[in-house]
Amino acid sequence: MELNDPTLAHHGGRRKKLAASVAAVLMLCMAAATGVAPRNAYLDPRAPRQQERLHLPDLREQLEKLTDATATYIHEAPMQGGDTIASLLKRLGVDDPDAQEFIRRNAAARNLFNLEPGQVVLAEVDQDNLLVSLRATLDGNVSASRELVIERAGDLDEPAFKAIVRAVRNELRHEMRSGIIAAGGFFRTMDAANVPDEIVRQMLSIFSGVIDFHHDIVAGDRFRIVYEAGFRDGAVVRNGRVVAVELINRTQPYQALWYPADGSHAGAYYTFDGRSMARPFLRSPVEFSRMSSGFGWRNHPLHHRWVQHKGIDFAAPTGARVQATGDGTVDFLGRQTGYGNIVILRHDGGYSTCYAHLSQYAGIRPGQRVTQGQLIGYVGQTGWATGPHLHYELRFHDVPQNPLSVMLMEPETLAGPTRQRFLSYTSDLLSRIAVLRSLDVAAGGNRNLVR
Ligand SMILES: [Zn+2]
Incomplete structure (x- = not known):
């Protein structure tokens, strides 16, 4: 038998x-x-x-x-770089020239080859290794995916297949990570703790007004992070939003919770006790740079006399990305004596920001709206500059201000019924953070083998 x-x-x-x-x-x-x-x-x-x-x-x-x-069997295999239809089907245990020919010719079925290496394909085969059905998640967002389904439609004498692409709901889960920043630094620790890059980027953005990740974070600092991820067939399809994050920098805790729109407020990050994390201006217009010269009097490096420095200099290599520190419109873009290539943005409330010595602009035009964090140009040394750096000014009614003091403006705090709604909504997220804290204690270190 x-x-x-x-x-x-x-x-x-x-x-x-x-x-x-x-x-x-x-x-x-x-x-x-x-x-x-x-x-x-x-x-x-x-x-x-x-x-x-x-x-x-x-x-x-x-x-x-x-x-x-x-008598059908399910096989699964990850897509590999350089896969052909034949090599993929072979790894899936499919021996079916008719199916192979169908996938080669059918436009919907050919979506298979838009998959990234590592993405999983499921094949159902019968006892003769003929294809019964094949499924793969193509793309989507955190809550829904587009799924490719190829199915045998005809009988065995006249094999026929059909391929459809359909929308399916993902299973939304809360992923949790925690750890201790190792000597290798913040970014290597995040890698080792299996925190996806896009989640790390969100974390940088959430705390960009308050922490400089390249210079403030030290070994021994702790992090706990909860983020949404959409799952299909037990695998992550898309990472979503960071919904809770806690960072202990030396002894100072920094915390953020995502609170979605509730009518009077748009969705935004808040501290655990309900203070808005949103700042009108980011702390730095250049990611991963250090301040090389502050605001105020200094001996000018080119003119060798004491002048008032009307902005802040950020040391960064030529080509480093320059971002708008606040929402606004492009007021000026061009050359100015001393400043070289400069972008001036106008913001609400009488504020404007200037970004000077740029090597290039990044596809922006005068009058265009820009959002906080948007790429506007690249670091250079045009104008009076001894080396590549970004000269950044923040002006109030055209009078230069110390950007550091403007950034410390008091944020909004939730109050009254809104605060009550916030606290009840966020209690679940806080309990997850509490779980991560207790794991720290239980493991005597951390849970992700980050050392
Ligand atoms: Zn300067």
Whole structure:
């Protein structure tokens, strides 16, 4: 009996083999039926046999149905770089030239080859390794995915397939990570703790008004982070938003919770006790840079006399990305004496910001709206500059201010019923952070083997 042995299957032999299998079952029945025949009939193969035909209505058909219904196998394999249709199907245990030909020709099915290496493809095959169905998640957002489904539509004599792309809901989970910043630094620790890059970027953005991740974070600092992730078939399809994060910098805790829109407020990050994290201006217009010269009086490096420095200089290599520190519109873009290539943005409330010595602008035009964090240009040393750096000014009614003091403006705090709603909404997130804190204690270190 080899009804369900997939290892012996060959393409094209399925029908013959099924018939053989059914015949084998019938033989078994006949053997049982002939068991009552005289014993010597078995001892002497040449002896005449008395065979009686069994009449079991529809047995063949029933068996065929049974085999079709039960004997399928699910294989899964990750997409690999350089995969062809043939190599992918082979790894999925599919031996089916008709299916391969269909995928080669069908536009929807060819979506398979837009998958990134590592993305998982599921194949259902029958006992002869012919394709029954194939599924793969193409893309989507955190809550829904586009899924490719290829299914056998015709019968075995005339194999036909259909391919559709459909929207399916993802399973939304809260992923949790925690750890201790290792000597290798913040970014290596995040890698080791398996925190996805896009989640790290969100974390930088959430705390950009208050922490300089390149210079403030020290070994031994702790982090706890909860973020949304959309799952399909047990695998992450898309990472979503950071919903709770706590960072202990030396002894100072920095915390943020995402609180979605509630009518009077748009969704935004708040501290655990309900103070808005939003700042009108980011702390730095250049990611990953250090302040090389502050606001106020200094001996000018080119003119060698004491002048008032009207802004802050950020040391960064030529080509480093310069971002708008606040929402606004492009007021000026061009060359100015001393400043070289400069961008001036106008903001609400009489504020403007200037970004000087740029090597290039980043596809912006005068009058255009820009949002906080948007790329506006690249660091250079045009104008009076001894080396590549960004000169940044923040002006109030065209009078330069110390950007550091403007950034310390008091944020909004939730109050009254809004605060009550905030506290009840965020209690679940806080309990997750509490779980991560207790894991720190239980593990005597951290949970993600970050050391
Ligand atoms: Zn300067």
